[in-house]
Amino acid sequence: MKIIDGNRTVYDLIQEYPELKPILVEIGFKPLSNDKMLNTVGRMMPLNSGAKQIKLSLDDLKIALRKEGFDLQD
Structure with missing residues (x-):
């Protein structure tokens, strides 16, 4: 499982x-x-903020990423 920080930019x-x-x-x-x-x-948008912009809950984001082998850390 790859750990990713939701506060890092999408880029x-x-x-x-x-x-x-x-x-x-x-x-x-x-x-x-x-x-x-x-x-x-x-380059400016953290992943967690981007999820909020598209009205995707962090829980749903975590679930979707976990299915693909990523562990989202807040």
């Missing part, structure tokens, strides 16, 4: 774990499919 997490990008897009982070959005907003 940093995807740089460390590229396999995370399609997972996030599938669960609702649709703008991340656009590299320009990832390189702008993704």
